[in-house]
Amino acid sequence: MTTVAEAASDDRQIRKGTPAYRHTSLAMFLGGFSTFWLLYWPQPLLPHFARDFQLSPAASSAVLSTAMAALALALIPASFLADRYGRKVLMQPAMLLAALLTVLAAFVPDYQTLLLLRVLTGIALAGLPATAMAYLGEEIEPRALGSAMGLYIAGTALGGMSGRLCTALLVDIASWPWAAAVVGGVGLLAGVVFCRVLPSSRHFRQRPLPLSAHGRQALGRAVLGIVRDPGLPWLFAIGFLLLGCFVSLYNYIGFRLELPPFALGSSATGGIFLLYLLGTVASAWSGRLARRLGAAVALAGMLALMLAGLLLTLAQSLVWVVMGIALFTFAFFGGHAMASAWVGQRGGQARALAAALYLSSYYLGASTIGTLSGVFWVHRHWPGVVAALALALIAALLAVWRLFRLPAPRQLPAGISPSV
Numbered sequence: 001m002t003t004v005a006e007a008a009s010d011d012r013q014i015r016k017g018t019p020a021y022r023h024t025s026l027a028m029f030l031g032g033f034s035t036f037w038l039l040y041w042p043q044p045l046l047p048h049f050a051r052d053f054q055l056s057p058a059a060s061s062a063v064l065s066t067a068m069a070a071l072a073l074a075l076i077p078a079s080f081l082a083d084r085y086g087r088k089v090l091m092q093p094a095m096l097l098a099a100l101l102t103v104l105a106a107f108v109p110d111y112q113t114l115l116l117l118r119v120l121t122g123i124a125l126a127g128l129p130a131t132a133m134a135y136l137g138e139e140i141e142p143r144a145l146g147s148a149m150g151l152y153i154a155g156t157a158l159g160g161m162s163g164r165l166c167t168a169l170l171v172d173i174a175s176w177p178w179a180a181a182v183v184g185g186v187g188l189l190a191g192v193v194f195c196r197v198l199p200s201s202r203h204f205r206q207r208p209l210p211l212s213a214h215g216r217q218a219l220g221r222a223v224l225g226i227v228r229d230p231g232l233p234w235l236f237a238i239g240f241l242l243l244g245c246f247v248s249l250y251n252y253i254g255f256r257l258e259l260p261p262f263a264l265g266s267s268a269t270g271g272i273f274l275l276y277l278l279g280t281v282a283s284a285w286s287g288r289l290a291r292r293l294g295a296a297v298a299l300a301g302m303l304a305l306m307l308a309g310l311l312l313t314l315a316q317s318l319v320w321v322v323m324g325i326a327l328f329t330f331a332f333f334g335g336h337a338m339a340s341a342w343v344g345q346r347g348g349q350a351r352a353l354a355a356a357l358y359l360s361s362y363y364l365g366a367s368t369i370g371t372l373s374g375v376f377w378v379h380r381h382w383p384g385v386v387a388a389l390a391l392a393l394i395a396a397l398l399a400v401w402r403l404f405r406l407p408a409p410r411q412l413p414a415g416i417s418p419s420v
Helices: 002-007 019-040 043-052 062-085 087-105 111-125 132-139 142-173 176-197 213-228 232-257 266-293 295-312 318-346 348-401
Strands: none
Touching: 019 062, 019 087, 019 111, 019 132, 019 142, 019 176, 043 062, 043 142, 043 176, 043 232, 043 266, 062 087, 062 111, 062 232, 062 348, 087 111, 087 132, 087 176, 132 142, 142 176, 142 266, 213 232, 213 348, 232 266, 232 295, 232 318, 232 348, 266 295, 266 318, 295 318, 295 348, 318 348
């Protein structure tokens, strides 16, 4: 540990190739991994929650949607706290507390207690995504920032996918409480390593909470500028609809695949989460496509592909259903990367606040649409879910239409996470 302190003891930013850089990269990879590992592990287990707690599919989806809503609402307050008290000070307890709450979820006596723990987990998890990119931007030298950010993003992608796969496999071997205990235990291990190896902030500059008259005025001006921007509110709406549709499909496709004519088990159904690997390809490719066609045209194309993939899932052939999910997944990640890049470009001096508002809208969409689409499952099963999501995607296409006159972002900024 001495080498880390020595490497970061001067006023220079952390340089690539130093022990401090390696420790920072490892810590931020684990931070991204643990955040999405702890957030999304219940998604393959929704049919099991429905059976064990005698719930409808919509009610069982609240295990995921309540955590995402709490995360969305806590992101901006967490960013204020990080500006006031420090990056590492907020990230360390966030990781450990979220993991402990997940371990406790293995011992809940009822569904209400499980939901309470998930709400608290979402609040705790907000401390890392609200802070991680700011920490890296302050502490890592510019020429090494892209690599460090890429490792953080890789951690989020791997954590989101493997958390789902792990629980889908474990529930066939044991039970969902055992799956929760394993997920929480791995999160605790990642949190301990994170706390031990992450160098202390050397370039953090404390900012006051927006409680003074001057602070409130500055925040009000920033919010007003974002609201009056001709593009940002529409991009927030697109983010809301994008993740809402994506999470809804993965929430309820498991209910469909366990029924005839498919009759798949949890492990086989969990295999569809391997399609998340398409997200890495789509996110990298989307920047080039947006520069070639223009952001609005490219984003509209991704939404149209999502709609086509969604309609393919109505087929009675498993091959066509998987192809539809793959197309839907690829297009979602590409669309999210494009929308995120556009927010980064239009945010200007309020870029951090604009990004936080986009992410808040994004996760609120997952919570809201992810639950409401379950009502359509109750009344019309999978065709009802498809109809609801098709309407949401058409609404997103209408929002993109409002963006056609706006300039396209030049490139995809570093740090846009493809993971959900």
